[in-house]
Amino acid sequence: MSRLIFNRRRFLGTAAATGAALASPVYLRHASAQSGGEVNIWTYNDFVPEAFREQFEADTGIKVNVRLVDDQGKQFNLLAAEQPNPTVDIMTVAGHRFLQFIENDLLAPMDADRLTNWGKIDPIFSEGDWATINGNKWGVPILSGMEVLSYNTEVVSEEEAQTWDTLFSEKYKGQNAYIIQDMLSIVMLMKGYDGNFIEYANDHERAAEIMAEVQQFMIDKKPLVRKYYDGGAEFQQMMINQDIVLGHSWNGPAAALINDGFPLGMSIPREGSYGFVYTFNIANNAPNADNAYTFLDALLSSPEIGAAMTKASGFISTYKDVAPHLTELERKSTSFPEEQLAKLQFFRAEQNELKYSLMDPAVEAIKAA
Numbered sequence: 001m002s003r004l005i006f007n008r009r010r011f012l013g014t015a016a017a018t019g020a021a022l023a024s025p026v027y028l029r030h031a032s033a034q035s036g037g038e039v040n041i042w043t044y045n046d047f048v049p050e051a052f053r054e055q056f057e058a059d060t061g062i063k064v065n066v067r068l069v070d071d072q073g074k075q076f077n078l079l080a081a082e083q084p085n086p087t088v089d090i091m092t093v094a095g096h097r098f099l100q101f102i103e104n105d106l107l108a109p110m111d112a113d114r115l116t117n118w119g120k121i122d123p124i125f126s127e128g129d130w131a132t133i134n135g136n137k138w139g140v141p142i143l144s145g146m147e148v149l150s151y152n153t154e155v156v157s158e159e160e161a162q163t164w165d166t167l168f169s170e171k172y173k174g175q176n177a178y179i180i181q182d183m184l185s186i187v188m189l190m191k192g193y194d195g196n197f198i199e200y201a202n203d204h205e206r207a208a209e210i211m212a213e214v215q216q217f218m219i220d221k222k223p224l225v226r227k228y229y230d231g232g233a234e235f236q237q238m239m240i241n242q243d244i245v246l247g248h249s250w251n252g253p254a255a256a257l258i259n260d261g262f263p264l265g266m267s268i269p270r271e272g273s274y275g276f277v278y279t280f281n282i283a284n285n286a287p288n289a290d291n292a293y294t295f296l297d298a299l300l301s302s303p304e305i306g307a308a309m310t311k312a313s314g315f316i317s318t319y320k321d322v323a324p325h326l327t328e329l330e331r332k333s334t335s336f337p338e339e340q341l342a343k344l345q346f347f348r349a350e351q352n353e354l355k356y357s358l359m360d361p362a363v364e365a366i367k368a369a
Helices: 008-017 050-060 072-082 095-103 164-168 180-190 204-220 232-240 251-259 289-299 303-313 328-332 352-368
Strands: 038-043 063-068 090-094 140-152 176-178 246-250 264-267 273-282 344-346
Touching: 038 289, 050 063, 050 289, 050 303, 072 090, 072 095, 090 095, 090 289, 095 273, 095 352, 140 164, 140 232, 140 251, 140 289, 140 303, 164 176, 164 180, 164 246, 176 180, 180 204, 180 246, 180 273, 180 352, 204 352, 232 246, 232 251, 246 251, 251 264, 251 303, 251 328, 273 289
Parallel strands: 038 063, 038 090, 176 246, 273 344
Antiparallel strands: 090 273, 140 246, 140 264, 140 273
8 A cells, every 4th residue: 555645734724724714602792701810621632622712711701711621630630649739620531530539639520501502401411310429419421432444444344343353463564553441441342241330339349359360461562553652643653654553542533533434434333432521610629610601501511512522632522513514524434333332331430439540550560561
């Protein structure tokens, strides 16, 4: 196969351009909270559309400071170290990690009554069981995604992409990549185990045995992997450079490549995978809580903003009425065949303490092996 020549500059420009034509929502043009000040946000790349950010700052006088994060564990540790006086107001927590943050008093309950645009979220996300813990809501659902097997369609066949076994095959030695912690859950699925650890709530010894088995499997397969990576941008760059031809990824970064014309395919393999919902959450003792609520309400004010977030990140919007603002290709890159969706499970938080007490040391052991 001839080496694909891909315009990285054009790809980077696509994400920025997606929000450029956003009309100024009535909410912002007539916002009553012209308070100035600032709001500090920890989030992933492309989760705050640049056009919206500029418009929000101009219309409210509130400066938006964004600090990019690439790992939930790192974010947790940083926030915990800063308490009781955090520097952040809004952070991005995946729904299945809520309990860890809540039990350590790192999040403030979300007062949905302060968000006049709360009803613009699809109730599948805003009113789901996972979203309410201890009688409170803890975040604003913004994007939903799943872990997929992504592959260069000029190299890897659609049939090969129907199983996670291909990721660990000798055929693609040195041409693959994945996030270790995420793959631990998927390998558990491959072996018929419960990656949410719900089944092992009363049998921690069995959970430890299973994690030891999965850890050893990944150590044994370590010679085959090109790289363990942390963030979606790194995955995209490896694909564009053809450093890899397949890998585990979140669907968002993969969809962004597809929408820009890269020959990428995605599948939920027959062994199954996990889905998740990203939320914007307000830190406990946030220094600018009022500005945080102003920002969140503005973000929810228009389906065009939700579409811009999907266009930039590739993740599925949680907003109502977003589809008309997406192209046919964009809608295609955020959908999967029903038979594949039937294999999808959502991450659950009930046994996160058990889960991460075993996974975190396993990750370090695999890296060190």
